[in-house]
Amino acid sequence: xxxxxxxxxxxxxxxYAFFYVPIASMIFYSFNKSRLxxxxxxxxxxxxxxxLTNQQVLDxxxxxxxxxxxxxxxxxxxxxxxxxxxxxxxxxRGRVLFSGLVSAPLVMPEVITGIxxxxxxxxLEFLIGWPNGRGFTTITLAHITFSLSYVTVVVQSRLASMDxxxxxxxxxxxxxxxxxLFDVTLPIISPAIIAGWLLAxxxxxxxxxxxxxxxxxxxxxxxxxxxxxxxxxxxxDMNALATIIxxxxxxxxxxxxxxxxxxxxxxxxxVQMAIAANK
Amino acid sequence: xxxxxKPQNGSERPWLDQKAKPxxxxxxxxxxxxxxxxxxxxxxxxxxxxxxxLLGGSGCGKTTLLRMLAGFEMPTAGRLxxxxxxxxxxxxxxxxxxxxFQSYALFPHMTVEKNVGYGLKHEQMTDAQRKDRVRQLLxxxxxxxxxxRKPHQLSxxxxxxVALARALAKQPKVLLLDEPLGALDKKLREQTQFxxxxxxxxxxxxxxxxxxxxxxxxxLATRIAVMDQGLIRQTGTPTEIYEFPRTRFVAxxxxxxxxxxxxxxxxxxxxxxxASPTLGTDVTVDHPGTxxxxxxxxxAVRPEKISIERKKPGAKAADNAIAGKVMxxxxxxxxxxxxxxxxxxxxxxxxxxxxxxxxxxxxVAVWEDDxxxxxxxxxxxxxxx
Numbered sequence: 334x335x336x337x338x339x340x341x342x343x344x345x346x347x348x349y350a351f352f353y354v355p356i357a358s359m360i361f362y363s364f365n366k367s368r369l370x371x372x373x374x375x376x377x378x379x380x381x382x383x384x385l386t387n388q389q390v391l392d393x394x395x396x397x398x399x400x401x402x403x404x405x406x407x408x409x410x411x412x413x414x415x416x417x418x419x420x421x422x423x424x425x426r427g428r429v430l431f432s433g434l435v436s437a438p439l440v441m442p443e444v445i446t447g448i449x450x451x452x453x454x455x456x457l458e459f460l461i462g463w464p465n466g467r468g469f470t471t472i473t474l475a476h477i478t479f480s481l482s483y484v485t486v487v488v489q490s491r492l493a494s495m496d497x498x499x500x501x502x503x504x505x506x507x508x509x510x511x512x513x514l515f516d517v518t519l520p521i522i523s524p525a526i527i528a529g530w531l532l533a534x535x536x537x538x539x540x541x542x543x544x545x546x547x548x549x550x551x552x553x554x555x556x557x558x559x560x561x562x563x564x565x566x567x568x569x570d571m572n573a574l575a576t577i578i579x580x581x582x583x584x585x586x587x588x589x590x591x592x593x594x595x596x597x598x599x600x601x602x603x604v605q606m607a608i609a610a611n612k
Numbered sequence: 613x614x615x616x617x618k619p620q621n622g623s624e625r626p627w628l629d630q631k632a633k634p635x636x637x638x639x640x641x642x643x644x645x646x647x648x649x650x651x652x653x654x655x656x657x658x659x660x661x662x663x664x665x666l667l668g669g670s671g672c673g674k675t676t677l678l679r680m681l682a683g684f685e686m687p688t689a690g691r692l693x694x695x696x697x698x699x700x701x702x703x704x705x706x707x708x709x710x711x712x713f714q715s716y717a718l719f720p721h722m723t724v725e726k727n728v729g730y731g732l733k734h735e736q737m738t739d740a741q742r743k744d745r746v747r748q749l750l751x752x753x754x755x756x757x758x759x760x761r762k763p764h765q766l767s768x769x770x771x772x773x774v775a776l777a778r779a780l781a782k783q784p785k786v787l788l789l790d791e792p793l794g795a796l797d798k799k800l801r802e803q804t805q806f807x808x809x810x811x812x813x814x815x816x817x818x819x820x821x822x823x824x825x826x827x828x829x830x831x832l833a834t835r836i837a838v839m840d841q842g843l844i845r846q847t848g849t850p851t852e853i854y855e856f857p858r859t860r861f862v863a864x865x866x867x868x869x870x871x872x873x874x875x876x877x878x879x880x881x882x883x884x885x886x887a888s889p890t891l892g893t894d895v896t897v898d899h900p901g902t903x904x905x906x907x908x909x910x911x912a913v914r915p916e917k918i919s920i921e922r923k924k925p926g927a928k929a930a931d932n933a934i935a936g937k938v939m940x941x942x943x944x945x946x947x948x949x950x951x952x953x954x955x956x957x958x959x960x961x962x963x964x965x966x967x968x969x970x971x972x973x974x975x976v977a978v979w980e981d982d983x984x985x986x987x988x989x990x991x992x993x994x995x996x997x
Contacts, residue, residue, distance in 0.1 A: 498714075498717040499719060501684055501711075501713070502717035502718075503730065504705050505683075505704050505705070505779075506710065506731030506781075507735075508734070509705055516719075521720060600764060603761075603764065
């Protein structure tokens with residue numbers, strides 16, 4: 334008989350515990366009746382109710398969503414264009430340098446990006462009077478700056494693996510290059526574009542450091558709000574808020590996974606059918 | 613369907629007609645990629661209704677030449693003419709030429725029907741006409757029942773037919789096919805070969821096929837151009853290429869052949885005698901024209917044109933006879949391949965059809981047998997280049 338790999342099971346459990354015990358305890362304490370976050374005082378959902386009537390939280394969440402939506406959309410458009418340029422004009426002078434420059438923000442410490450952006454915005458305001466102070470505009474611009482790299486990399490790698498003859502075929506059949514872009518290229522790379530958008534949206538939604546540098550009075554995003562509250566001690570309402578976020582993100586990921594799984598299953602079935610029909 | 617009429621220009625072999633106007637003229641075309649010359653000063657005339665094959669190994673420049681005809685590559689030098697019009701600078705989307713890609717390049721997000729109809733979007737026709745045309749094309753390639761499927765729901769052979777129908781949709785003057793059968797398995801390939809010929813015959817469209825598969829080129833093509841290192845080594849009908857290769861490269865590339873170096877001994881009345889130290893004897897060859905005595909040449913004989921027997925042949929003066937010993941024997945059922953070692957150490961490949969039913973002990977020759985090889989003077993090719 335085979336011996337059970339006890340050690341491996343132990344390591345596995347340890348690893349997952351490392352991931353999930355903190356989150357689980359946070360969820361657990363969000364149902365705590367007690368005002369003290371770490372002392373159990375019985376089950377209650379009152380913090381959830383309080384949260385929904387807390388105007389500050391709602392304002393911060395709404396602001397975060399607006400910034401995330403806008404910055405993700407603009408970053409996706411610009412990033413797709415940059416990705417195309419890098420994937421397609423394969424022999425222009427300085428391509429390697431450009432590729433490097435695009436991915437540098439991925440590894441740049443956020444503090445440095447934050448400081449440089451603040452200095453840039455202040456300098457710009459001094460020179461041309463815009464942006465007028467810091468707030469929604471500067472946060473959005475900053476978020477576009479760093480999420481742009483992610484979109485570019487995702488789109489570029491998808492384009493690199495795409496069969497170029499599909500585009501040539503469209504051109505051969507009478508479509509001008511711009512038409513080919515909308516008829517063929519964009520539909521084919523659309524999963525990468527959507528993935529890029531989602532990535533940019535998520536990055537913007539949970540960014541603290543760069544947002545802290547570029548925000549102004551009255552523009553407190555949700556992560557900033559949570560951060561400022563927690564500095565005074567973890568409170569059960571913040572646990573509740575975090576639980577809601579975890580729940581939303583978890584549902585989203587599960588849904589996306591399910592849809593992808595179903596599409597893949599359907600595709601496999603179709604392929605099987607095609608093979609069977611051809612026999 | 614409203615097919616273009618098959619050209620009735622009388623001559624079945626327009627390339628022999630001095631006055632015939634070529635449909636496609638490739639005029640001294642060169643294509644360089646950096647320092648690499650992919651196509652080197654190639655000139656070629658292709659006539660209306662031909663099924664022309666560009667044959668060569670990988671990297672010989674055949675695909676680059678095809679891509680220049682489609683408009684995806686610009687020639688570094690030279691011009692391309694179609695039906696008398698210079699099309700060198702015309703972009704691919706304005707050329708009356710369509711291409712079937714090696715990977716088929718079907719649009720993965722469109723159904724079979726949409727794929728086939730894609731090229732018709734830009735044509736001046738009503739929706740009803742467009743639909744009608746797509747239906748005719750799907751009928752032609754027998755894919756009507758699968759019109760609503762996406763490419764990933766099709767088998768390789770079905771995809772190939774969608775690609776063909778899509779490329780034919782705009783009724784191109786010329787259809788370019790890049791390794792059209794490359795991705796199919798052997799059985800499907802044979803079947804599709806004849807389908808392609810039938811469709812070409814029916815529509816009368818000029819086909820230019822790029823292939824590395826000599827059998828494919830031989831079965832499909834009216835004429836073949838053999839390419840190597842960016843150059844066309846020989847152009848001719850499949851028979852000309854196989855039976856009368858002009859260069860050592862062509863002789864060696866197409867089929868299997870025995871080549872020996874020699875020296876012209878005497879030459880008269882379209883008979884040439886070549887002394888070959890490797891064969892250890894003088895060989896008589898039928899050769900039009902005379903050759904200078906002492907000229908260095910190579911003589912070549914295809915394995916199936918040599919007969920093998922155990923007895924020394926009678927004094928049939930006309931045939932060449934050489935003695936040797938069987939070293940290898942491959943039995944394939946319908947024929948056998950012998951590798952015969954000559955006294956000089958050279959190996960000769962002989963291919964013999966097993967026309968007589970014989971048991972293992974009754975074979976013409978087996979290992980270590982001393983045999984005689986004979987071949988007619990008309991079967992030998994003299995290669996001067």
